[in-house]
Amino acid sequence: SQKIEQNSEALNIQEGKTATLTCNYTNYSPAYLQWYRQDPGRGPVFLLLIRENEKEKRKERLKVTFDTTLKQSLFHITASQPADSATYLCALDLYSGYSTLTFGKGTMLLVSP
Amino acid sequence: DVKVTQSSRYLVKRTGEKVFLECVQDMDHENMFWYRQDPGLGLRLIYFSYDVKMKEKGDIPEGYSVSREKKERFSLILESASTNQTSMYLCASSLEGLKVREQYFGPGTRLTVT
Numbered sequence: 001s002q003k004i005e006q007n008s009e010a011l012n013i014q015e016g017k018t019a020t021l022t023c024n025y026t027n028y029s030p031a032y033l034q035w036y037r038q039d040p041g042r043g044p045v046f047l048l049l050i051r052e053n054e055k056e057k058r059k060e061r062l063k064v065t066f067d068t069t070l071k072q073s074l075f076h077i078t079a080s081q082p083a084d085s086a087t088y089l090c091a092l093d094l095y096s097g098y099s100t101l102t103f104g105k106g107t108m109l110l111v112s113p
Numbered sequence: 114d115v116k117v118t119q120s121s122r123y124l125v126k127r128t129g130e131k132v133f134l135e136c137v138q139d140m141d142h143e144n145m146f147w148y149r150q151d152p153g154l155g156l157r158l159i160y161f162s163y164d165v166k167m168k169e170k171g172d173i174p175e176g177y178s179v180s181r182e183k184k185e186r187f188s189l190i191l192e193s194a195s196t197n198q199t200s201m202y203l204c205a206s207s208l209e210g211l212k213v214r215e216q217y218f219g220p221g222t223r224l225t226v227t
Binding site for chain 2: 100104
């Protein structure tokens with residue numbers, strides 16, 4: 001069955017460092033991969049979308065890579081700030097024909113001052 | 114900005130009650146979705162709709178039904194609430210098209226069934 005894996009352990013880093021989060025998937029070839037941010041008690045917020053034919057996408061301090069051979073996406077936040085502390089979810093389109101997404105369980109990022 | 118609103122932030126219901134969760138989006142999106150989110154299980158798709166009066170089951174539709182009579186509104190119905198339906202419920206919407214689009218989420222409804 002299709003599976004999306006994100007590190008369940010929280011990632012603790014110091015302010016100013018680069019945070020790198022991982023999303024691995026198995027048994028499927030998604031056309032798109034998306035990253036969302038979720039703060040406690042709130043709905044997820046879309047951050048970035050990367051297509052299967054794109055290796056890398058950037059938006060301000062955010063960078064996403066997509067390696068379809070390794071079946072992995074890396075999400076980087078450079079010059080991290082305490083305000084970046086949140087849970088980050090990756091999502092893939094695992095169903096053909098409909099615009100649905102399947103979400104990973106997310107990784108919590110904690111940036112300390 | 115896309116705005117997705119949900120009728121309640123917190124809701125407490127008793128076992129066996131019929132529960133309605135309402136979601137409204139203001140950006141003319143074709144697709145609307147209902148998820149539930151539980152610790153350790155992540156976001157799971159309950160139902161989605163790609164057009165008015167159209168609905169499709171997601172991964173966990175049992176115990177739920179939906180209604181979409183107008184494009185901007187998508188309702189989730191718990192016919193007879195049970196304690197295992199205590200959860201955070203999230204509504205989302207997205208544009209239709211030839212490619213998968215980003216989803217815009219509402220603030221969520223935390224439902225407790227006692």
